[in-house]
Amino acid sequence: MRARKLMVMAAIASLFLAAGAIVAHAAWEWAFHDLPPVPESAEDLWRVRMEPTVxxxxxxxxxxxxxxxxYGMPARLEDLPPHVAQAFLSIEDRRYFEHEGVDWRGTMRAMLANIRAGRTVQxxxxxxxxxxxxxxxxxERTMRRKIQEMRLAIALERVLTKEEILELYLNRIYFGEQAYGIEAAARRYFNKSASELTVQExxxxAALPAAxxxxxxxxxLAEAQARATNVLSAMRDAGFLTPMDYIVxxxxxxxxxxxAFRPGGMxxxxxxxxxAVTExxxxxxxxxxxxxLVIETTLDTALQNAAQEVVTNRLERDGPAVRAGEAAAVILASDGAVRAMVGGRDYVSSQFxxxxxxxxxxxxAFKLFVYLAALEADYSPSSVFNDTPVSYxxxxxxxxxxxxxxxxxxxDALKRSVxxxxxxxxxxxxxxxxxxxxRRLGITTPLNEVPSLSLGSSEVRVIDMAASYLVIANDGRRLDPYFVTxxxxTRGDVLYERAEETRTQQVIARGHARAMSTMLQGVVLDGTGRRAALPGHRxxxxxxxxxxSRDAWFVGYSAQYAAAVWTGNDDDSxxxxVTGGGLPADIWREIMVAAHEGVAxxxxxxxAPRVRTEREERLVAFYSGLSADFDRVLSGGRLN
Incomplete structure (x- = not known):
């Protein structure tokens, strides 16, 4: 009988143990069936869950x-003042260096406080x-998620050091206003690096992560400062601040x-x-x-702001009267760096x-290529032609x-734009x-090789025209425009860096480039581009x-910059x-004045060409014409 009783008790115990095991397994499955793996290193956590940002x-x-x-650049603990980490430890986790991921004492204290309050207060x-x-x-705020947090926190502290975890926390916590990490928050709210934060800052x-x-x-501000006072009190109680330091x-x-910087600027x-993103x-x-991505560019902010202001003001003031609705401009440094670019009068209304x-x-403006081709074909600036009706x-x-x-x-034909x-x-x-x-100088768009190409009948881009004229400024050397350096x-890992030494290509002979440059100077000195003259600079x-007048341009350069300006309408009306020597030349001059401010x-x-009197021009043309005709007759050629 006793043996049978023992067997029954053993069976019941086995049932309880089996049921307990089933319940425990079910509880385990309920709590941890979807538990993600613990990252193996701090590196794995730096970029996780980062939203796309540029x-x-x-x-x-x-x-x-x-x-x-x-997202700010990574802030290392050793680069931060001690009071920065202390502020967060005081208010968020005072026993941080004593526990192993879960502060059981703090958890029980919070649980009792919540029970007494009848709601979550800690x-x-x-x-x-x-x-x-x-x-x-x-x-997600559930009991299951809290249990998972505890288990993963304990596991994480077995993989990472306390310093690595604290550093990750400071660099990834959200501070409001789209700012993630202590460096971004410092720059967002105080316009300074996190390494320069005061105790009060x-x-x-440290008051912000709670809400x-x-x-x-x-x-x-009032509620944030009230919470900051609590942080200072916590720092004092934790021994991080002396009573006098706290009072001060x-x-x-x-x-x-x-x-302080605000995200945006669009x-x-x-x-x-x-x-920049496309590049x-x-x-x-x-x-x-x-x-x-953090993209560093060649942009000169002061020049960019000035160029945009010039375009906007000129279009608002003069545009309605001459029916000019849009404008664009590109300013290149002598090495091809894009120093400023105006894509239109207003990005919000048109992203084009x-x-x-x-x-x-x-x-x-396309005649640059015509006369350069002529120079290569052994014509010279003094070669004479007859301005007379022609047909092709x-x-x-x-x-x-x-x-x-x-x-x-x-x-003279170039200067007068004949x-x-x-x-x-x-x-x-x-x-x-x-x-x-x-194409050799930098035009990238398709060109229709018909007679009217000489007068610019094929469409081109503003940036390509600026780059082409820059070749002449650089004595025939081509340096393609670049914007991204x-x-x-955001962690500082370099994905691309432009080489310091830029290879240049001599696309036209120096002598031809300089002859062309002298001719183009004449356009500004006493030709169709007089309104583009820049005081104090050649x-x-x-x-x-x-x-x-569907399109009007002025393209030119100084020793320091090349710039192209276009005005017109998006609907091609x-x-x-409006001619290139009018509104575009005015815009070009005002932008270049800003570019050369303080520049020697x-x-x-x-x-520079010698500026002749009108009488001298007539005489030179007459005698040059006779000489050219005589040479052609002697050589068996025909008159133009």
Whole structure:
């Protein structure tokens, strides 16, 4: 009987044990069936759950605009003042260096406080648990998630050191206003590096993670400062501040500065941002999918702001009267660096970048390539041609304003922008040669090789025209425009860096470039581009106007910069008699004045042309014409 009783008790015990095992297994499955793995290193947690973000920097490294959240550069514990970490430890996890991921004492204290209050008044989460919740788990507030937080926090502390976890926490916690990490928050609210934070500023930032949206000091300064006072009190109680230090710190509360950076900048720098991202994608390649990019550019912010202001003001003041709705401009340094770019009058209303994406007829600004081809074909600036009506098939070019001037040199024909002579020169040297010259200097758009190409009938880009004229400024050396200098992640990992030494290509002979430069200087000195003259600086350039004033250009350069300006309308409608020597030349001059502010004058490499009187011009043209005709007759040639 006793044996049977023991057997029954053993069976019952076995059933209880089996049931217990089943319950335990079920509980385990309930709590941990979807538990993610613990990262094996701190490196694995740096980029996890980072939203795509791109930061645009100018040539000085200053932040211009941000798309997406603001992630600061990694702040190392050793680079931060001790009071920064102490502020967070005091208010978030005072026993951080004593527990192993879970503060059981703090958890019990929080549980009792919540029971007494009848609601959640304390969280009990350690810094390690908060890191787990933010980077590994979801922010779901359930008992199951809390159990998972505890288990993963303990596991994480077996993989990472306390210092690594604290550093990760400071760099990944959310501080409101799209700012993630202590460095981003310091710059967002105080316009300084985290390494420069005062005790009061550190206390204010340590107050934010509890309720970053509600406590953001830009929206709720009083409540944020009240919470910061609690942080200072906690620092005093933890022994991080002496009573006197606490009194001094609490006497002057930190406030966000008015000039602190705010994410955005799209309205002012939107076209540039789009261009920078496109260039970064091209440089990195399609397979390099990095969620966070910091793109450093060649942009001169002061010049960019000035150029945008000039374009906006000129279009607002003069645009309605002449029916000019849009403009674009590109300013290049002598090495090809894009120092400023205006893609249009307003990015918000139109994201189309007219400096890069638009293709417009350059008109007479294209004559640069015609006369360069002529110079290579052994013509010279003093070669004489006859301004007379000509026809090539069904095309009969006419001069602006009508009429003909008779015989004149090639130099004068460029200066006066005589269409009939440019058409003749183009046909003499060959339209294919003209097109090849344009491509050699930097034109990237397709060119229709027909007689009217000599007068700019094919569409080109603003940036390509600036680059082509830069070749002349550089004595025939081509340096393609570039905008991006460095691409890195927010952690500082360099993905691309432009080489210091840039290889240049001599695309035309130096002598031909200088002869062309002298001719282009004449355009500004006493030709169609007089309104582009830059006080105190020698410049060269060319006007351009397409048929019916649909497009008007001025493209030119100084010793330091090359710039192209276009005005027109997006719908290709005609302006009211706007020529390249008018509104575009005015805009060009005002932008270049800003570019050369404080810059010492430097001579162009080519000599300036001698400005002749009108009588001298007539005499030179007459005798040059007789001499040229005589030479051709003697050589068996025919007169032009």
């Amino acid at each position: 930061t645009l920097l100018d040539s000085e490294g200053a932040v211009l605009a941000i798309r997406g959240p603001l 969280g009990g989460s350690t810094i390690t648990m908060q890191l787990v919740k933010n980077l590994i788990l979801t922010p 550190a206390a204010l930032l 970053p949206t509600r406590l953001a000091p830009t929206d709720n 710190a609490n006497a002057t509360q930190a406030e966000p500065v008015e000039s 309205q002012q720098y939107g076209h540039l941002f789009d261009y 970064a994608q091209r440089l990195l390649g399609p397979d390099n999918a990095v969620p966070d 970048n007219r400096a890069i994406q638009a293709r417009r007829q350059p008109g007479s 098939g069904s095309w009969s070019p006419v001069n602006f304003g009508g009429g003909n001037r008779g015989r004149m040199t090639m130099e 269409n009939t002579i440019a058409a003749q020169v183009g046909m003499l040297v060959g339209i294919s040669e003209v097109a090849e010259m344009a 460095t691409i890195r992640t 410049v060269a350039g060319k006007t351009g106007t397409s048929q019916n 005609a302006m009211a008699n 004058a430097q001579p162009l490499s080519a000599p």
